Amino acid sequence: MKQIAVLVLGFFWFVSVAAQSFSFGVLSQRSAVLTAQYWNPILAYVGSKCGVTLELVTRKTAQDYSAAEARGEFDFVYSNHILAPSHAAAAYQVMARMAGAPIYGQIVVPQDSPLRGLRELQGRPVGFANNNAFVGYMAPMAALIQAGMTVKPVFGGNQEGIMAQLRAGAIPAAGVNSRVLQEYAAREGFQYRVLWNSQPYLNLPVAAHPRVPATVVTAVRAALIGMAADAPGQKILQASAAVIKQNPPWGFVAAQDGAYRNQREVYRIIWTKEGR
Known part of the structure; x- marks a missing residue:
């Protein structure tokens, strides 16, 4: 029983x-x-x-x-x-x-951008997915703060949303998730350059x-x-x-x-x- x-x-x-x-x-x-x-x-x-x-x-x-x-x-x-x-x-x-x-936080520009260094972003608009994103906002913003720089954040709703704005020329640079950008670039044929790269993160x-x-x-x-x-x-x-x-x-x-x-x-x- x-x-x-x-x-x-x-x-x-x-x-x-x-x-x-x-x-x-x-x-x-x-x-x-x-x-x-x-x-x-x-x-x-x-x-x-x-x-x-x-x-x-x-x-x-x-x-x-x-x-x-x-x-x-x-x-x-x-x-x-x-x-x-x-x-x-x-x-x-x-x-x-x-x-x-691992993934990285990156600050990137289009391949043909005249911008060559992080210092050139002072006072400029920089795109981010949102202000809670880790490698797409927290990590790059920490680097900008550490460098004593001030930028004008522009939020795109999500990672690929801000990447689309960067590709269209609406913003000069963006903070991104390296892996999401790599996949987006492969699908969309988008060429870019990295101005800054974070340490690796899980x-x-x-x-x-x-x-x-x-x-x-x-x-x-x-x-x-x-x-x-x-x-x-x-x-x-x-x-x-x-x-x-x-x-x-x-x-x-x-x-x-x-x-x-x-x-x-x-x-x-x-x-x-x-x-x-």
Whole structure:
């Protein structure tokens, strides 16, 4: 009888988990169409492995997304805004990160720009995705402050939005995420030069809100990390990468909150400097 009871309880646990849906917030870096084309197949795969539904959620701009994330509206997130002081109350916990080389904050200009050095940006407009972006705002702004320079920030809504403005000549320079720019340039045929490069930082983390059951977090984490080693998963990753021109390696690797301590510190410095 005990064995039957355990089986019955296990069955009802499986049914309750399988019936659950969890929101998966993705920081707005690209258009909604590209974001959906990249993430929906990945989330469908992971959800099928875990017996849950993962629903892609984002916002029109990175600023709107960041505000919702700070309120803890998403169950899972792909975002480094969780490292900002404004997001501390939401208490998202890092569980994985995108595989591949580190990312860099860069200040870039079009290839044919007459600007040759960082000092030439003094007093000029400089584009950024939004004022919560890490490598696209925090890191380059910290470098500008350290150099004693003042610029006029122009915000583009998301990473590729400000890159489009740079490409169109609406702004002379932009602070960007190196990896997102590399992929954008490959798709759009955009040639650029780097005026400044940050130290390397870990790519954006995947994190879970404390309200998500630990069993679900563990299952989602395992499915993400194991995806690249599974033939169907590898095929999906490759197809998603082709959408945004993402170079290998693809997939996700394990990560913990402590590995992002240096990014939290940069956020803290800028938050203090800007009086937020």
